[in-house]
Amino acid sequence: MSIHATAVVDPQASVDSSACIDPYVIIDGPVNIGPDTRVCAHAVVSGQTTIGARNTIGSFTSIGAPPQDMHYNGEATELIIGDDNQIREYVSIHRGTVMGRKRTFIGNHNMIMAYSHIAHDCTIGDHVIMANVATLAGHVEIGSHANLGGLVAIHQFCRVGQYTYIGGMSGISLDVPPYVIMEGTRNQMRIAGINKIGLRRAGMQRETIKKLDQAFKLLFRSPQLLLKDALAKIQEELADCAEVEQMVDFFQSSKRGVVKRTIDG
Structure with missing residues (x-):
């Protein structure tokens, strides 16, 4: 185990060998740090926080701090971080709340760049x-392989x-x-199309991308169809594609509502 002499490690903490x-790291509380993880200088890791294997926790990060929630009153909630994540300088990630999932969860192989913030109960x-x-x-859900640009801000309870x-x-x-691209135009956001380049890079079959594109056109480029009718038509015509079905399920399970359909001229 390599712990610098200037680091402060709580006796409750468990740090893999x-x-x-x-230097100058503070580990405060029942923190669990897994194999081959590095916590860089001046980082603070606190609370009921579990960090898996081969992560890099950047300098001046705040990992596992109490949630910024007016109703939080010191309850035992947690933060779980998986394996092979890069969490860069000045990132802040907060524990969950008892009113939410009681935990914040981050999976594997993620890149969280400098100054990003992940609030309580996010997944x-x-x-x-x-x-x-x-x-x-708080309470935001981000699906695997999503890519958020700089200065993106996502409202509580939204899903990506x-x-x-x-x-x-x-x-x-x-x-x-x-599977879509969102971009700005004249201070407004719109869905521009299917993320074809990203899907090709991920190894998705061309036929699957074509079917996703067909579903997109029915959902976003067919002003004659109500949303419910577009979803029904997609299920009728493209039912053999699992990725298309996932898109339909996403619309049907939305509680906040999905971003507004836009029709290009």
Whole structure:
């Protein structure tokens, strides 16, 4: 175990023998740090926080702090971070609340860039990228392989589907379906199309991307169809595609509502 002499490690903490704790780190409370994880200088890790294997926790991060919730009163909630994540400088990630899921969860192989914030009760999948200063309010869900640009801000209780790309400086207040690109135009956000480049890079079959594109056109480029009719038509014509079915399920399970359909001229 490599723990620098200037680090302060709570006796309640459990640090794997292969972990590395750099100078001036503070580990406060029943923290559990897994194998080959490095906590860089001046980071603070606190509370009921579990960090898996081979993570890098950047300098001046605040990991596992109490939630910024007016109703939180010191209850035992937790933060769970999986394996192989890069959490860069000045990132803040908060524990859950008893009014929510009681935990904040981050999966595996994620890149959380500098100054990003992940609030209480959020759930993040695998292979997610959050660029600098991306901000999640409480109870947000981010699907695997999603990519959030710099300065993206997402309203509480919103969901972002898997393989979605959201351009920088975007404000999101409704659910964003999977497999799409969102971009800004004249201070407004719109869904521009299917994230074809991202899906190709991920190895998705061309026929699957074609069917997702057909579903997108029915949902977002068919003004003659009500949303419920577009969903019914998709289920009738494209029922053999699991990814299309996931998109339909996303719409049908939305509680906040999905971002507004936009029709290009």
